[in-house]
Amino acid sequence: MINKKVITFLLFLVLSNLGFAQTNQNWNWIIGNWEGVGNGKPGEGKGVFSFEYQLDQNVIVRKSHSEYPSQNAKSMTIHDDLLVVYLDENKNLSKAIYFDNEGHVINYSITYTEKTITFLSETKPNQPTFRLIYSLLENKEVNTAFEISMDGKNFNTYIEGKSKKI
Numbered sequence: 001m002i003n004k005k006v007i008t009f010l011l012f013l014v015l016s017n018l019g020f021a022q023t024n025q026n027w028n029w030i031i032g033n034w035e036g037v038g039n040g041k042p043g044e045g046k047g048v049f050s051f052e053y054q055l056d057q058n059v060i061v062r063k064s065h066s067e068y069p070s071q072n073a074k075s076m077t078i079h080d081d082l083l084v085v086y087l088d089e090n091k092n093l094s095k096a097i098y099f100d101n102e103g104h105v106i107n108y109s110i111t112y113t114e115k116t117i118t119f120l121s122e123t124k125p126n127q128p129t130f131r132l133i134y135s136l137l138e139n140k141e142v143n144t145a146f147e148i149s150m151d152g153k154n155f156n157t158y159i160e161g162k163s164k165k166i
Contacts, residue, residue: 026112027051027060027085027093029136034163036066037141045069047079049163060085060093083119085110106130123152131155140165 033050047066054061062083070076081100088094096119098106108119108130119132131147142163147155 026114027117029115030117030134030142031060033166034142035166037162037164045077047161048166058087083108108132129155137162 030051031053034048036045036047045066045068047064049062049064051060051062053059062085064079064081064083066079068077068079079100079102081098083096083098085093085096094110096108096110098104098108098119106121108121111118111120115136117134119130121130123129129149129152131145131149133143133145133147135143135145137143142165143160144163145160146158148158149155
């Protein structure tokens with residue numbers, strides 16, 4: 001006969017996984033491979049990024065690669081980064097850590113709605129605060145905006161662009 005502790009434990013596992021599955025649904029629209037949609041203007045960068053579940057859907061990994069053509073005697077710039085979204089203590093995908101080829105490391109907290117995922121960096125004295133926003137557009141494209149604030153409140157867009165799923 002199964003005792004009450006076993007039943008309680010199994011019920012806990014089922015309910016926690018239901019909550020996790022619901023949290024994951026907020027990410028499903030962005031999972032996949034994406035390519036920047038440019039208009040072909042000279043000097044415009046190009047890039048690709050991907051979001052994929054890993055480790056039995058306990059993390060989401062985003063990889064990004066961008067290339068910006070040479071300008072004003074400055075050689076071509078290549079930017080690569082890695083972002084790992086991970087579970088918080090409540091099993092929500094609400095934390096992330098970012099690394100790039102320039103040596104930056106940024107810790108983010110994450111909020112989301114049905115069509116928007118927002119990454120907000122930790123606020124530190126005398127350092128900028130960063131906000132990265134992915135928004136699903138009506139035509140199934142994604143708008144990506146990277147914003148910077150010196151006071152943690154008033155953000156200015158540093159770079160913004162649209163991408164399509166490939």
